[in-house]
Amino acid sequence: MSTFPRPGFLAIELDGAGRDGADLTRAVLAAESAGFHVATFSDAPAPGRTNALQRAAFAGPVTRTIALVPEVDTVYTEPFHVSTQLASLDYVSLGRAGWIVAAAESPEAAAAVGRSSVTGAALGQEAAASIEVSRRLWDSWEDDAVIRDVPTGRYIDVDKLHYADFETPAGFAGAGYSVKGPSIIPRPLQGQLPVLVPASLLGEVSAEAVDAVLVSAPSAELLAAEVRDVRARVGAGVATIAELDVVLDARGQAAGSRVATFDGGRAAFAGSAAGLADFLASLLAEADGVRLHPASLFIDLEELSRLVLPELRRRGLLRPVVQDGTFRDVLGLERPASRYASATAAPYGAGK
Amino acid sequence: MTQHNRAKSDVFVPSGQIQFGVFFQGVNSGTIWKAPESGSQTDFESFRRIAQTAERGLFAAFFLGEGLRLREHLGRPHALDVVGRPDAQTMLAALASVTENIGLVATQNTTYNDPADLAHRLASLDLISGGRAAWNIVTTDNAWTGANFRRGGYLDHADRYKHAEAFVETAKRIWDSWETPDGPARRVLHEGQHYTVDVTPLLPRSAQYRPVLFQAGDSPEGRNFAARQADVIFSAHPKFDAAVEFRKDLVERSIGAGRGANAVQIMPASEFILAATAEEALEKKDWVRNLQIGPQQAVAYLEQFWGRELSVYDPDGPLPEIDPVVEETSETRGSGFHGAKARQLADQWRAEAKDKGLSIRRFVTSKTARIDSTFTGSYTAVADQLAEYARVGAVDGFNISPWLIPTGLDDIVNHLVPELQERGVYPTEYRGSTLREHLGLETPERTAAEAAEAVRA
């Protein structure tokens, strides 16, 4: 890392909003006007929780700057559907879509689709396969495949469409499968959507396959060190995003009185807005971004919006938010060429 | 409110009303892309514009089709037609935030989805949209589409409606699983030939109880399936006599299924070419057809039956003298022409074209399916025509495929809708906020068996 790190970005998990459209609009607009760069949408099964990708899609047309990043399962959902749904999200958000790869051990999800439960390293293999299928399908239409050539009557240039021809690799733990392609939708606006994975999946999922890693630590004290560790493993080409639970003093109530709402497992910050600003400043010296999980969406978002983000902006620690920018812009990523774009295209896996 | 709560009876009662839906086609030769005013087929703006125009015209529903593999022609993706569509439910979730009333219908296949997953997604769309979601159930199956999926093409043609029926039954039980808006849910189990489901559903009922069910499929099995399970059938029979005949058939099947004569509404696919006068409308029709079926499209249409390249043939000349190289047509995969007897058809068509003195291009123009589903004429004449459909109850509505994106509904909404309203056969406001309300469908009720199951679980 350079001595003068690039300003960071902030993501907010919007769960707690979302069964109902009006509620969801209110939440995502509040997050956007607060200056968050990214909104994420949890898809972990919970009563009343609607599909994350649909919540993100709903938010697309009512927002202009914030990236919309749903969690989407890779173990029990069809990779072809996952790929085309995410590409569609990129269209409805005008290039602000991303993907948090989920691969959780879930006997319930397995039973729901009549499959045996996937565990251990096999989870990572399923995720890696699904990512590869998506990336190939996103590239399977070259950027200029739609030609609308009136003289020849051709709507598309067939030479610019490609079969993905994916096969699960040898040694794949689950039932092997193949996906033919091409996609049913033209290449996403960003070319490739940014792919985010939790650090726990690294290994089976290679750093080359992802754009950002979500880093968790058991305590706030350990978080920066954990980010350093992950960065050392993945290299500077992959963004690191620190995961932080947040509960703030708000509405005359001390944070401590609300802290019990956390489900545990993630580092948590409880305290004043000023204290959080200082903590985030130190964290952003190590991580490219931080994802905040507020204890209570609207209560904490209000404080974040009023006090924390303005302070971080004042200190020059946040990237500017760009109207009509893409999620790749937020992450500082170029728009890649399709891996199939020419005979001398970049080798397999490099097209991200 | 004639259409509301028609008692379950063995006598069909026409509602006297016509509803409109719009079918935004993503893969087809009917949508004109060659005119300067043709917009993008994939940009969100096109979808927003069509959906909002439809809503201004009080359309009941906005439809998206589905195709899970690109159509191919002579072994390669089909180059000539509009192709490349967004995922239906993702697009509809986005449209839900920029519309308030219009129903959002997602075509989704029972063969390439898992019931619990699809039911959850549809329930999700239904909740996010405030009770406006519907599922257009399709059963298209073949190993060729299956090559994009883990399970492959695992269904025989004959099994697909059996499978679809178990699928839909399971979905209905999933949607019915919450006792109250706050739960708890009862567990849904299904053990079948093709899949096993064991799920405790996560989502409550929506403002319209559950997604409205449309069905698209025309075989006797398809119609029986609709009669047993669907709220609306998306049919392929818009011409008056065929529509009346189809109604009769469906009424019989619905009575046979124990659901009463009025249980299933009918909305055929259709196209409208309208103008102030009949002459202008006919001129417009020529213009539309010329852009839909260009010289290359005409030859390609024959190629899918001949199974070989015919590009050396003059589109303005006679049909090819050489014979098809295939026994059965399937060369444009995914277009629904499977299985016709190619050689026989070629002979028949050559004779017909010769008889009528038609070139390849004019012959194909006369043959393409959409022609059957077209209403051409002045606004007033077509309004009169539709009023007659409403009077006898030939259909409940039409599913309009605009031939121009994104402005293709403008003349319908600006001119035809007011004419229909004047005749008292078209809504003058949305009846409620849910699709079920717009269509005047009854709220589903739990059967005694379902209630008993709820207690057991």
Ligand SMILES: Cc1cc2nc3c(=O)[nH]c(=O)nc-3n(C[C@H](O)[C@H](O)[C@H](O)COP(=O)(O)O)c2cc1C
């Ligand atoms: C009006 C209409 C629209 C249809 N739209 C679709 C579609 O969007 N996607 C699809 O896979 N199949 C679609 N189908 C095909 C049906 O799902 C079904 O596979 C086909 O009609 C054959 O079934 P059948 O033998 O019962 O007619 C449509 C059918 C009809 C009649």
